[in-house]
Structure formats: structure tokens, C-alpha cells
Amino acid sequence: MRLRLTPRDTSFFDLLADSAQHLVTGANLLAELLGADRPTRKELAKKLAETEHLADDATHTIMRRLNQTFVTPFDRDDIYGLASALDDCMDYMEEAADLIVLYKIEELPARVGEQVQVLQRAAELTAEAMPRLRSLNDLAEYWVEVNRLENQADKIHRKLLAELFDNVSDPILLIKLKEVIEILEQAADAFEKVANMVETIALKES
Amino acid sequence: MRLRLTPRDTSFFDLLADSAQHLVTGANLLAELLGADRPTRKELAKKLAETEHLADDATHTIMRRLNQTFVTPFDRDDIYGLASALDDCMDYMEEAADLIVLYKIEELPARVGEQVQVLQRAAELTAEAMPRLRSLNDLAEYWVEVNRLENQADKIHRKLLAELFDNVSDPILLIKLKEVIEILEQAADAFEKVANMVETIALKES
Amino acid sequence: MRLRLTPRDTSFFDLLADSAQHLVTGANLLAELLGADRPTRKELAKKLAETEHLADDATHTIMRRLNQTFVTPFDRDDIYGLASALDDCMDYMEEAADLIVLYKIEELPARVGEQVQVLQRAAELTAEAMPRLRSLNDLAEYWVEVNRLENQADKIHRKLLAELFDNVSDPILLIKLKEVIEILEQAADAFEKVANMVETIALKES
Numbered sequence: 001m002r003l004r005l006t007p008r009d010t011s012f013f014d015l016l017a018d019s020a021q022h023l024v025t026g027a028n029l030l031a032e033l034l035g036a037d038r039p040t041r042k043e044l045a046k047k048l049a050e051t052e053h054l055a056d057d058a059t060h061t062i063m064r065r066l067n068q069t070f071v072t073p074f075d076r077d078d079i080y081g082l083a084s085a086l087d088d089c090m091d092y093m094e095e096a097a098d099l100i101v102l103y104k105i106e107e108l109p110a111r112v113g114e115q116v117q118v119l120q121r122a123a124e125l126t127a128e129a130m131p132r133l134r135s136l137n138d139l140a141e142y143w144v145e146v147n148r149l150e151n152q153a154d155k156i157h158r159k160l161l162a163e164l165f166d167n168v169s170d171p172i173l174l175i176k177l178k179e180v181i182e183i184l185e186q187a188a189d190a191f192e193k194v195a196n197m198v199e200t201i202a203l204k205e206s
Numbered sequence: 207m208r209l210r211l212t213p214r215d216t217s218f219f220d221l222l223a224d225s226a227q228h229l230v231t232g233a234n235l236l237a238e239l240l241g242a243d244r245p246t247r248k249e250l251a252k253k254l255a256e257t258e259h260l261a262d263d264a265t266h267t268i269m270r271r272l273n274q275t276f277v278t279p280f281d282r283d284d285i286y287g288l289a290s291a292l293d294d295c296m297d298y299m300e301e302a303a304d305l306i307v308l309y310k311i312e313e314l315p316a317r318v319g320e321q322v323q324v325l326q327r328a329a330e331l332t333a334e335a336m337p338r339l340r341s342l343n344d345l346a347e348y349w350v351e352v353n354r355l356e357n358q359a360d361k362i363h364r365k366l367l368a369e370l371f372d373n374v375s376d377p378i379l380l381i382k383l384k385e386v387i388e389i390l391e392q393a394a395d396a397f398e399k400v401a402n403m404v405e406t407i408a409l410k411e412s
Numbered sequence: 413m414r415l416r417l418t419p420r421d422t423s424f425f426d427l428l429a430d431s432a433q434h435l436v437t438g439a440n441l442l443a444e445l446l447g448a449d450r451p452t453r454k455e456l457a458k459k460l461a462e463t464e465h466l467a468d469d470a471t472h473t474i475m476r477r478l479n480q481t482f483v484t485p486f487d488r489d490d491i492y493g494l495a496s497a498l499d500d501c502m503d504y505m506e507e508a509a510d511l512i513v514l515y516k517i518e519e520l521p522a523r524v525g526e527q528v529q530v531l532q533r534a535a536e537l538t539a540e541a542m543p544r545l546r547s548l549n550d551l552a553e554y555w556v557e558v559n560r561l562e563n564q565a566d567k568i569h570r571k572l573l574a575e576l577f578d579n580v581s582d583p584i585l586l587i588k589l590k591e592v593i594e595i596l597e598q599a600a601d602a603f604e605k606v607a608n609m610v611e612t613i614a615l616k617e618s
Contacts, residue, residue: 063612064615067612067615067616068615098570099573102570102573102574102577103573103577104577158304158308161305161308161309162308165308165309165310165378165382169378171377171378171381171583172577172581172583172586174378174381175381175583175586175587175590176577178381200269200273203270203273203274204273364510364514367511367514367515368514368515371514371515371516371584371588375584377583377584377587380584380587381587384587406475406479409476409479409480410479
């Protein structure tokens with residue numbers, strides 16, 4: 001609906017796709033970390049922190065480019081919002097990994113694995129969707145599926161909370177585990193927020 | 207101050223009013239739930255979750271309409287923000303009810319009733335104010351009163367926190383109760399955010 | 413890049429500088445409070461609450477002026493965002509002070525002092541930077557340094573968390589201390605958010 005002046009700087013799509021690709025790497029490292037022993041966990045958390053730095057650089061590149069480009073492929077604020085939202089997904093995953101190591105958690109409840117599987121799937125779908133922003137085609141299946149995944153994550157999260165209070169009698173361990181599963185839930189919310197932004201962009205531009 | 211092209215799609219006002227009406231239902235269910243026994247609480251939390259779904263549908267209708275309408279009664283982002291903020295109020299109330307059930311909390315501190323009374327009053331005021339957005343008349347009393355209510359909620363919340371740490375010696379029970387009263391405080395903040403947005407809209411458009 | 417109609421209302425710069433000046437006062441009161449005995453802490457927390465009220469008034473003045481001014485020195489939303497972000501810095505500092513008193517915490521870990529020193533430095537830099545928004549000169553050193561400070565705050569915060577879980581065996585005391593140090597971390601994040609907004613404004617306007 002907005003007037004468009006050509007040529008539009010299309011490299012934003014590549015930058016957003018790069019950023020989303022880091023999320024796939026991050027989610028996979030997180031999944032690997034859950035099943036690892038403590039020394040390996042420490043290494044994997046370090047790798048995840050490095051991936052988070054790369055994602056951070058990608059976000060800063062987008063922001064800088066955004067501030068210097070006169071014509072953007074769509075609404076400047078939408079690109080800004082999308083880059084920030086992708087960044088949030090990574091931050092939560094990195095924070096969860098860091099706390100698992102920092103809190104010296106021995107064993108995580110099995111259902112935490114289900115939470116992380118949801119994140120892995122959401123990350124893959126997000127990375128696949130970003131390049132499709134160029135044409136704005138075939139995006140509906142992506143945002144519908146990520147919304148469904150978030151509902152699933154929410155159910156897993158509430159079940160985990162109930163299990164935690166039923167089974168963990170040590171309050172200090174409970175505080176640690178509760179924080180980790182809540183950050184993973186925030187990561188799932190962050191992926192949904194990305195999908196909602198993509199939906200808004202697609203509807204506005206269509 | 208902005209140019210207006212007629213006709214403006216005024217049905218946004220009805221949609222926002224509908225959305226706010228669900229908040230009244232939600233706050234009343236929450237109040238009822240506090241005094242109920244555990245099986246009744248479960249039923250009431252289910253009803254609140256259903257109300258939350260209805261509110262969610264209302265929000266999605268607003269968002270979809272917003273993305274497809276060329277001329278909106280006021281700034282597109284303001285309508286979007288208002289609908290999201292109303293949604294947040296509901297989400298917090300539903301989450302509080304759900305956790306009370308999930309955590310199998312037996313008895314809640316009396317002052318939690320005061321928190322919920324503030325939410326009921328804020329919900330009523332919000333539902334009454336939404337239709338007045340059409341004319342932008344008589345809104346000041348609404349936002350002033352909701353700001354006052356939020357201050358009151360904040361005082362109740364801090365008193366509750368102090369009481370909790372003075373009286374509850376079981377750390378696990380304390381974690382549960384603290385989370386519930388904090389979510390109720392976030393609900394009061396969310397109502398204030400709605401009121402602040404209405405104030406901003408009214409001042410811009412006047 | 414936007415068209416500018418003169419005269420621009422430059423008093424926004426003074427209002428933002430005023431608002432930032434309250435942050436310096438607030439951070440210093442917070443530092444003083446850490447080392448004080450309990451009755452003095454109560455008085456200092458009260459003074460901090462008064463400072464927070466003054467800052468609140470400053471924010472409301474900005475918002476009101478913003479809604480009534482046709483031409484603003486830069487993007488209306490950017491001024492709004494900056495005023496809100498400055499407000500958040502103060503809110504977190506006030507909340508931390510209030511909880512230290514409310515929770516009747518006797519002794520705080522030494523490293524909390526390091527967290528507050530970072531906040532004092534960030535507040536000073538912010539107050540010095542605000543008047544430079546007028547010319548948009550010499551701002552890069554400010555936002556680079558505040559970003560560095562936030563990284564430092566993050567490291568201190570994670571060390572504090574590890575120390576807390578290693579050394580505090582009383583879960584109720586742990587809950588109290590954890591909340592205080594997390595709010596201080598949120599204050600550091602809030603200062604970084606201000607700096608990021610200043611960076612965005614400077615890049616857009618340059």
C-alpha cells in the first residue's frame with residue numbers, strides 16, 4: 001500500500017536469513033547440551049555463546065544498514081522489529097544454556113527435552129521462512145505452524161511446572177530448574193513473536 | 207492533526223469494546239475463584255481460559271481488520287497497541303487463575319482479594335471507556351482513575367510481599383504465592399498501560 | 413532525512429537532560445544505601461522514592477509537551493521512547509532500594525556494590541550525553557561505553573548468581589537476594605537501551 005521507490009535494498013533478506021540460520025545452530029547446540037555430561041556441557045555452552053555473538057553481529061549489521069538506507073524493502077520499523085525479535089530468540093537460548101552450567105544442574109527433567117525439540121523445530125521453520133520474505137509467498141503455513149508450536153510449548157511448560165512442584169522437594173534445586181524452564185518458555189514465545197511479525201508484514205504488503 | 211479521509215471504519219470501536227468486555231468477565235471469574243473450593247476453582251479456571259480464547263479471537267479480528275483497512279479511525283499503530291495491551295490484561299488474569307489451580311494452593315492471603323478487586327474495578331472502567339473512544343469525550347476521568355488504581359495495586363502488592371516473607375516459612379509455598387501475586391500485579395500494570403495509551407490517543411487527536 | 417519545519421521545539425533536550433540528572437541522584441542514593449544501617453536505609457529508600465516521583469513528573473512533562481507540539485526536534489516516537497527508557501532506569505533502581513528495605517536484608521554480597529558502581533557510572537554518562545543530543549556531536553563514545561558497562565554488569569550478575577547458589581543455604585534469603593540482584597541487572601539493561609536509542613537517533617539524523 002505504500003509507495004515504493006526502486007531499487008529496493010534486498011540484501012536485508014539475506015541478512016535476516018543469516019540471523020535465523022544462527023538460531024538453528026543455537027537450538028541444536030542446546031539440544032546436544034541437555035544430554036551431555038558436565039564438562040561437555042561447559043564446552044557446548046561456550047559454543048552457544050559464540051553463536052550468540054555471531055547472531056549479535058548479524059543484528060548490528062542489519063541495524064546499521066537500516067539506519068543508512070533510504071529505501072528499504074518494507075517498513076523500516078518492521079525490519080528493525082524482526083531483527084530484534086530474532087535476537088531475542090537467541091538470547092533466551094544462550095541464557096538457558098549458561099544457567100544450566102552456572103547452576104551445576106545434574107539432571108534435567110525429561111520434559112525439558114520436549115521444550116528444546118519445539119525450539120529446534122521453530123528455529124528450522126524460521127530459517128526456512130526468512131528467504132520467502134522476498135516474494136512474500138507461502139508464509140502462512142510458517143506462521144500457523146509456529147503458533148501451533150508455541151501452544152504446544154505452553155502446554156509442556158505448564159506440565160513441567162506441575163511436575164516440578166510435585167517431585168522436587170529441595171527448594172534451591174526447584175528455583176534453579178524453574179528458572180531454566182521459564183527461560184525456555186520465553187524462547188518459544190520469542191519465536192512466536194517473530195512469526196506474528198512476519199504475518200503482519202505479509203498482510204500489510206499483500 | 208493528521209488528515210482524515212472519510213469514511214472511517216468505525217467498527218474498530220465496537221471490536222475494542224467487545225475485547226474489553228471480556229476483561230470484565232475474566233476479572234469476575236478470578237474473584238469468584240479465590241473464594242471457591244478446589245474442584246470449583248478448576249471449573250472456574252477453565253471458564254476463564256475459555257474467556258481468554260474469546261478475547262484472543264477478538265484481538266485477532268482487530269489485527270486482521272487493521273491489516274486490511276486503508277483508513278482507520280486513528281493511527282494504525284495505536285489501535286494495534288491498544289488491542290495488544292487489552293490482550294495482555296487477559297493473559298495475566300488467566301495465568302494467575304491457572305497457576306492457583308496448577309500449584310494446588312489451598313489458602314490465599316486475604317490481601318490477594320484486594321488485588322483482584324482492583325482488577326475488577328479497572329476492567330469495568332476500561333469496558334466503559336472503550337465506546338467513548340468514538341467521540342474522545344470524557345476519557346480523562348477514566349485514565350486518571352486507572353492510574354490511581356494502579357498505585358493502589360502497587361501498595362497492596364508491596365504489603366503482600368512483606369507479609370509473605372514475614373509469615374510463610376515454607377519456601378516452596380512462598381515461591382508459589384509470590385508468583386501468583388506478582389502476576390496479579392502485572393495485570394494491574396497492564397490495565398494502566400491501556401489507560402496510558404488511551405490518554406496518548408486522546409491528546410494526539412484532540 | 414525527514415523534512416524539518418522550523419522553529420523546532422528545543423526544550424525537549426532540557427527536559428531529557430533533567431530526567432537523566434535524576435538518575436545520577438538515584439544511583440548515588442542507591443550506592444549510599446548499600447553501606448548504611450537499617451534505619452538509615454529506610455530514609456535513603458524514601459529519598460530515592462521521592463527522586464523517582466520527580467523523575468516521573470519530568471517524564472509526564474515530556475509526554476504532555478510531545479502530544480501538544482506539532483514540530484519536534486526529531487522523530488516523535490524517538491523522544492517518547494527515550495523518555496520512557498530513562499523512566500525505566502529509575503523505576504528499577506527505586507524498586508531495588510525498596511525491596512532491600514522491605515525484605516529486611518541484613519547484609520548484601522560485596523559484589524552488589526560492583527553492580528551499583530556500574531549503574532552510577534552509566535547514570536553519569538547518560539546525564540552528560542543528553543545535552544549533546546542537541547548537536548548530535550560526540551555521542552558515539554557515550555553509547556560505546558554504556559554498552560561496555562552493560563557487558564561488565566552482565567558478567568558481575570552471572571558471577572553473583574553463581575556465588576549466591578554456592579554460599580547461601582537458606583532458600584528464603586536466596587529468593588530475596590536473587591530478586592534484588594536481578595532488578596539491578598535490569599537497571600543496567602535499561603541504561604543500555606537508552607544508549608541504543610540514542611545511537612539509532614544519531615544515525616538516522618546524521
